[in-house]
Amino acid sequence: xQKVTQAQTEISVVEKEDVTLDCVYETRDTTxxxxxxxxxxxxxxxxxxxxxxxxxxxxxxxxxxWNFQKSTSSFNFxxxxxxxxxxxxxxxxxxxxxxxxxxxxxxxxIIKP
Amino acid sequence: EAGVTQSPTHLIKTRGQQxxxxxxxxxxxxxxxxxxQALGLGLQFLLWYDEGEERNRGNFPPxxxxxxxxxxxxxxxxNALELEDSALYxxxxxxxxxxxxxxxxxxxxxxxxxx
Numbered sequence: 001x002q003k004v005t006q007a008q009t010e011i012s013v014v015e016k017e018d019v020t021l022d023c024v025y026e027t028r029d030t031t032x033x034x035x036x037x038x039x040x041x042x043x044x045x046x047x048x049x050x051x052x053x054x055x056x057x058x059x060x061x062x063x064x065x066w067n068f069q070k071s072t073s074s075f076n077f078x079x080x081x082x083x084x085x086x087x088x089x090x091x092x093x094x095x096x097x098x099x100x101x102x103x104x105x106x107x108x109x110i111i112k113p
Numbered sequence: 114e115a116g117v118t119q120s121p122t123h124l125i126k127t128r129g130q131q132x133x134x135x136x137x138x139x140x141x142x143x144x145x146x147x148x149x150q151a152l153g154l155g156l157q158f159l160l161w162y163d164e165g166e167e168r169n170r171g172n173f174p175p176x177x178x179x180x181x182x183x184x185x186x187x188x189x190x191x192n193a194l195e196l197e198d199s200a201l202y203x204x205x206x207x208x209x210x211x212x213x214x215x216x217x218x219x220x221x222x223x224x225x226x227x228x
Contacts, residue, residue: 045219
């Protein structure tokens with residue numbers, strides 16, 4: 001069965017701290033895609049990154065970085081030098097061969113000034 | 114370029130009524146997806162339309178239905194509303210075709226409240 005687990009329900013850090021959001025997935029597909037989305041209080045889901053199952057290179061985009069490890073079925077997301085504007089709910093998702101996104105429960109990130 | 118637009122922003126209905134939610138995809142996108150985000154239940158896949166046809170359906174009763182128009186916009190209909198249908202309904206669009214091209218971009222959602 002396809003499943004995405006985000007074990008951290010809520011994380012609270014002080015601004016400028018680094019924070020890592022964990023994501024563990026389960027799938028039997030050999031070809032799959034992993035995603036991270038951000039949902040600010042406004043409600044709209046904002047696409048952050050997509051990774052395919054054949055590309056284990058880490059990705060860095062500004063203060064954001066992603067670590068994909070097939071050996072541990074994990075796709076973790078790190079924010080460096082966090083800012084108050086990073087406060088949101090972050091979702092990890094898995095796309096299966098049916099083009100269906102299977103979502104984690106989300107991690108609420110609170111950045112305190 | 115305009116993103117995914119959804120209307121209305123908020124919708125208040127009473128139990129037993131019908132609700133119609135609308136979604137316009139990003140220009141050039143042929144696939145539209147509907148998701149329900151209810152408190153405590155997370156994001157759940159509802160429906161997927163591509164090129165005017167329903168391609169996949171989540172685990173929801175038949176009173177959740179929809180369609181996709183020739184201009185690729187879409188409508189979600191919820192009949193015989195129940196209190197537990199209260200949720201944020203999110204629409205997403207993407208290029209159709211291969212899995213490799215599939216990134217779903219979301220609208221701001223319609224918040225449906227059933228009283």
